[in-house]
Amino acid sequence: MSIYQELVESIVVNKKNRLMDFHPSLQLIGTGRSAFVFRIQSSNKAIKVFFPNFVYIAKEEAEIYLVLKDIHYFPRIYEAGTNYLVMDYVEGDTLFDCLTNGQLITDAHIKEIDYALSLASNAGLNPSDIHLRNILITPDDQVRLIDVARYRQQKDCRQWGDLKKAHRQFYQKHFFWKKVPSSFLNGVAYLYKKGLIPSYRL
Ligand SMILES: Nc1ncnc2c1ncn2[C@@H]1O[C@H](COP(=O)(O)OP(=O)(O)OP(=O)(O)O)[C@@H](O)[C@H]1O
Ligand SMILES: [Mg+2]
Structure with a gap:
């Protein structure tokens, strides 16, 4: 199991898509309509973890980031799991x-x-x-x-x-x-x- 996968497994989301718990080395930086996004503390990486009913988006978004991989305006992807993406953390x-x-x-x-x-x-x-x-x-x-x-x-x-x-x-x-x-x-x-x-x- 990758280190990212272990971090993702620490994240507990309830049936109402409320965030209940996550590993102390994760810092919540954003919540969208389909996912929570965390910065891995003291790193330049972010993990986007999709709500249980939106996990199918992970594969679609990973494929699109692959198409964009040479365009520096977009974060690079480091790992894609069934319900998450690991990408560059964008400061700003x-x-x-x-x-x-x-x-x-x-x-x-x-x-x-x-x-x-x-x-x-x-x-x-x-x-x-x-x-x-x-x-x-x-x-x-x-x-x-x-x-x-x-x-x-x-x-x-x-x-x-x-x-x-x-x-x-x-x-x-x-x-x-x-x-x-x-x-x-x-x-x-x-x-x-x-x-x-x-x-x-x-
Ligand atoms: N790589 C990143 N670096 C820094 N902040 C990020 C990153 N990815 C996401 N965020 C923050 O998290 C928020 C939610 O992320 P994102 O837009 O990917 O989620 P979403 O559920 O797909 O959103 P939407 O509601 O637009 O569909 C963003 O608005 C932004 O503030
Ligand atoms: Mg968004």
Whole structure:
């Protein structure tokens, strides 16, 4: 059994997908709709452990990361198990964090994210589910993309185009908040998903 597998086996999730226990050398760094993500303490590796009802995504996401392995904007994968992935830990803030803590998101960042996504498209993928929590800016101002599980879906995803539009139409205007309350962002995301924001329809 690999060391990673042992760490994964220490993680206890209950029937309601609540995290009950995990090894002390793991540090919870994120929770998504399908997985918990831990940093292995004092290392540059992260483990994404899928909720029991989403384990099938592990194989799909591992295969997609393989396609992206030469593109430095994406974490590299070190091991893939039935319910987990071991990948590079990305130090930095998600765009969601940047908005709430007032860290500037510049045009240069937007262009670099566009470029990273174009490389993924050129590799034959269809980048999808590109939202604020799946894009990070590192302390040395580099852009990184994570959570590629939906990059092989057929349907076109408009989220990134809409985020760029909102960056132009609102974020860059002088009246816009310098720090955006997280409750506001979550509320907008909710309405967006429901298709309730005119001219920002999914
Ligand atoms: N390699 C990583 N390095 C640093 N932080 C990460 C990494 N992978 C994930 N995270 C953090 O964990 C959170 C959840 O991870 P991820 O987006 O992969 O889960 P998910 O369940 O697929 O998410 P979603 O709800 O977008 O479908 C991310 O938003 C991010 O904050
Ligand atoms: Mg995510």
